[in-house]
Amino acid sequence: MTSQDPVTPARHVREMLLGSDAVAHGVRLCRPAVVSAYPITPQTHIIETLSEMVDRGELPAEFIKVESEMSAIAACLGAVSAGVRAFTATSSQGLAMMHEILHWVAGARLPLVMVNANRALGAPWNIWADQSDSLSQRDTGWLQLYGETAQEALDGVIIAYRVTEALRVPVMVMLDGFIGSHTMEPLFIPDPGLVDDYLPPYTPVDYLDPDNPLTLCAATAPDSFYELKKGHARAMERAFDVLDKTFAEFGDRFGRRYAAVETAGTDDAEILVLSTGALTGTVRVALDRLRRQGVPAGLLKLRLVRPFPRWQLRHLLTGRRRVIVLNRAVSYGAGGILTQELRAACCGMADAPAIHDVIVSLGGKEVYPETIEEIVVRADELSPDESVWRP
């Protein structure tokens, strides 16, 4: 179809694409100068498509296929230090291997965008969808955006570059391994000019330049170190506002509206189900069926996990009876990671609802609409403080 199609927004093309290819188109439109990556399932299609775009001249970038994920993120660290836009993508063990440099990029306040296709961490080996990889990196100082659809992943990359360059905090954009990365969806690809208007060429502040030499990331005395970390923490607090404005401007220009927390059927809902990523599609089906049966349940879709949108969530939770948190990552000994985050956000809230911790899936364990329906219908039987594991 062409852009003459009435459902296609102005200055967009309608396509049927794999989630990973959608990400690659998002990256292409942002014109990074350096792309560096290492293959890992289920992310590999992203960098393969990018390398093909570089070969065909559609993306005038240096593509570096390096010898490990640590080298991939290190090459991006070098590229952004030299003052250009860079990109990498990975998954699972690859993200874990990047851990040390994730801290370094964020600590150096360098603007970088990466995509992670959510996949379980071993042992034992498992390649399917799970959020243990990215949620175990939540303290590295990166902003984390999760997406439900391929369109959100594509748009998320474009939004991420705006945010990272405004805040100098790196941004990690997530889509689900296989369900997100290897499934074809109809989506809209914006025209390059539309993206160029939204995301102007990158102008670095401090960068490595032989004519104006400077030292980056030198050893720092305790007091200065503390001040720099305070600055980073404050930038994360500013991120809520920056992200809201960036989402709003994106909505005005591209016609797709996003928020840190998105809702469906919450107006009169006594029970809320909190979900992230592609699982949300299944939750929508389950909640629609429950609505028709008269169960007053609504959806909270969490797009932003770092910084954690605590005030929005407190506001949305006010007056509810219970909230069921669907986790696909566990902090062993403490329960579902998103549940802990939500509980911390609600601490001290006078009329906080009961928060139920459900470990709904790990390592790609299938979740059906019936799975969700049963959890919601039998919510009265859920423990208020112990993690609920499926039989």
Add this chain to the structure above:
Amino acid sequence: MARDLNRYLRPGVSTTPFCPGCGHGILMNIILRAIDELRLNLDDMLFVSGIGCAAWIPSPNFNADTLHTLHGRAIAFATGAKAFNPQLKTMVISGDGDLASIGGNHLIHAARRDTDLTVICANNMIYGMTGGQAAPTTPAGAISATTGGGNPWAPFDLCRLVIGAGAGYAARFAVTQPLELKEAIKEVLGFTGFGFIEVLSPCPTQYGRRNDYGAVTDMLEDLRRRCVTADEMKRLTGTERKDRILTGVLHDERNERNEMETARA
């Protein structure tokens, strides 16, 4: 797999994990044949592999202790196991991407320390399992999923790499040289110290189809034509030598063999 070697396979293993035409099945057979001829007991052996197609040669197929490790870490894991139990005959079987790229540092340091390990690197010149991306062993100019315009970089010569790092033994054979390869595996299993064998193994699925090999047999024929011994190499003209691959026991300190020098002489 030869039927008489089936007793070395874990009960329940019935199908090959490899694509049609993959050389890794031949290598699996040769390794077990060498073990069989040496009358080694699999209970006294440990097989360690990393991530990639070659890592499936021992794991879970061999009816022995097999350790399937993190990507790149096979040699490091094997070093630890060997340190705790020096009686274990420890063999690392993994691919070029695993051993020479993400795990390259462990490879050169194990060679430097002369760690008592048999390292068999199944070199198919590409990342097969993830879909055919360029590896550090992909020939210059070769087409891969990440080098659509031809690989701009020169590949590692893995034997030279480990010899340079201090390995006392390094051999290279293709799966089209099964008898010589089997003898080299037996030789390495017979001594104490670091032994490295690079095995050229065709990958028709990811490498061949992108690089003008019309059929599986074309890749095998190509290896048969190009893999030569040092003596054969000496008789070739300079132009002929260019596309040939030197095979043999290229370096063996114990027996003062150095085929790399012979080939050059």
